[in-house]
Amino acid sequence: MKKIQNIKALPGFAELNPGDQITFNNFKKIIAETYEKYGFIPLDTPTIEREEILFAKTGGDTAQEVYKIKKGDNDLALRFDLTVPLARYVAANYSEINFPFRRYQIEKVFRGERSQKGRFREFYQCDIDIIGDGGLDLKNDAEIPSVIYSVLSKLNIGPFVIKINNRKILTGFIDSFGFSDRATEVLRIVDKKAKITQEEMVNQLAEIGLNQNQIASLYELITLSGSNQAILEKLEALKIENQEFLQGIDELKQVISFIDLFNIPKDYYQIDISISRGLDYYTGTVYETYSVDYPEFGSICSGGRYENLAEFYTSKKLPGVGISIGLTRLFYQMKEAKLINGDAKTSSEVLILPLVQDLTEVVKLANNLRRSNIKTEIYLEDQNMKKKMNYANKIGVQYVLLMGEDEIKSGKLSLKNMRNGEQVSLTEKELVSLLKSLRLKKL
């Protein structure tokens, strides 16, 4: 039979080996459990949406990055984020939703971008949003960094900083120049601060029409440094009489003072006035999160406050605040930085290697272990000892139970620790205790 030659996963599409997948799934689990610890509830929307829904905001601008689907008369496409499906869901189910609606969603999204290193065409987003009906207290903006801190401190990425800003400070400042019509362009340039030189930024701002004084004062604004308290004082000292600007300072002040209650170590969050988020739907608080040791990862968790989630689908005013972790990308970056070793190629806590033909006692033992919630694998192939041990070595299981005539007769099990070669003889009860105590140590 003729074989198909091209059998790799499509370029730009993640496909982990099972060892890495175990770690990845563990990340997903940690994230979901942490989100739930803050009262977020799960949502799982269809992968496919109507184009009309997906392009409501952009009018089809992003169409070339979208995977379109041919099917009958409907114009369909794969979702490119989890925010649009959330907006549609909330609009469609408004009357049944309890507000504030705290939902999390951990699912794949799709972007048909040019394939390049560190960019994925299919990737997991791990989102939370809190949606209010008509209004949403600013305290929610302060709880979000606490969630970020809880999640990321469990993912073994080392120290990180949650950078916080309020976009009203930037947009108010731009407005004070009389440039509010070009605010989006200014913000897009400011957003590139980490990636371009000061000179490049100055040139780009000049190109869209800012004069030298304006550029200088904007640059001063976005590079304000010091403690959070110091930055807030410097902002006020600027004495800019723009309503939006002042409101931004006030909101940021409230958010920062409330964050302080949440027990996040001081090093882990700071005001950074240059954080603007390129996307234009944020209207207040914005967040980006950077690894201290690996700033090249870029922002590993971003988000912010928006005024109206679902304006294209409902006339209800639905303000919200949320964040997203691009987990697939983060995982690959961590893998490359050797923060993930992928040693574990199995979830099995113990592998039973039968050395007898009659497996009655072997299966009985496996039944008991599984009933005690021990992940137990039996090697069922009729192979020689060398092949059996070879399999045990390759899957990287820590404990192997050798079940021969002696063990079955005596009721004493032979447990081999594959990490150090040690072999001990113990009862079934002792075995269960040992494996469970190991599990507690790993927690």
Add this chain to the structure above:
Amino acid sequence: MKKIQNIKALPGFAELNPGDQITFNNFKKIIAETYEKYGFIPLDTPTIEREEILFAKTGGDTAQEVYKIKKGDNDLALRFDLTVPLARYVAANYSEINFPFRRYQIEKVFRGERSQKGRFREFYQCDIDIIGDGGLDLKNDAEIPSVIYSVLSKLNIGPFVIKINNRKILTGFIDSFGFSDRATEVLRIVDKKAKITQEEMVNQLAEIGLNQNQIASLYELITLSGSNQAILEKLEALKIENQEFLQGIDELKQVISFIDLFNIPKDYYQIDISISRGLDYYTGTVYETYSVDYPEFGSICSGGRYENLAEFYTSKKLPGVGISIGLTRLFYQMKEAKLINGDAKTSSEVLILPLVQDLTEVVKLANNLRRSNIKTEIYLEDQNMKKKMNYANKIGVQYVLLMGEDEIKSGKLSLKNMRNGEQVSLTEKELVSLLKSLRLKKL
């Protein structure tokens, strides 16, 4: 702004409310954990595959049921099952895989079928497969029903029966008529046994050329009844000297005798010679599983043994055995049968309602509870008591903590059980113990 009118999820696409989603996710978790308890490791392949891969076997026959994707020069489509991606994965990563390869995959698949009740266009499949390199011991076929039993007995669907057969018995029997060229057609008709009358089956078998004697003996075969032992004896008593038929009996005998070791209650598995699985890639053991109280659900877990998983992608011979649970469909059937109530609309174990303006102590308590792994939600909106209690009622949380001046001053917390209205005063430590003990009760 003009609003988009059609904001419902696409027809045929499941979209659960968060309450049901909590239950659904719990099902997914139970299934994954049970699969892992038998040594299966996770795989997560791209949602999108090349058409060439997807249609390798069918040559495009199923194309109309597939969601095709327009993107550049590539002919892409959404996967319609998890078996084809597994075959591609194993072929592409053959040299790195440890065989027998026990993988599980719980993900969405897509079928553009005509929308009808109980049929989904996007749905979760929960698959396990054990793939051998060159060969795979028959004992694996016997362990599979033990996995099915473990999973389904945790899903609250009541009693069920795993029906087991070996397709060689049917194909050998058909071959003994000299009809092996029409075996697939015969099996498709046999497969409909539960859905059509005896007369219809007789007519359909006559149409494809079987004579009355052949039909009568085939019908006798597929309706053999009695204990597993009795059926095996009746099969042997037929004295049919067909190699394949005899091999089928021998395999079935071995599988059944080995299943007996796995501690599955006798009522939960039985030989049924009419089980053939319409799909033609099974070559040995086949399984279907039926609810005793809800036979109308159809088979809730099916699968079988196949000779060669990936013949279109590699010349390596890779036999395997596997099963699949169509979880989305099962969930909706259970929901309709009122086996799922969907009462829980939150995962939060406790909701804190602040009755003070300064939230310092409220947040401190929440921090502590979350550190003790208690799922804790704070109501952060500045609303009156009625609105706060209303929210608590609506989300269906069992426990509410009222945090007013008195509670903060005394350090004694007021915990209200929303199910029975009881209110108790207790310390933080007592609260943690109480909530954790409740959790143990639910296990």
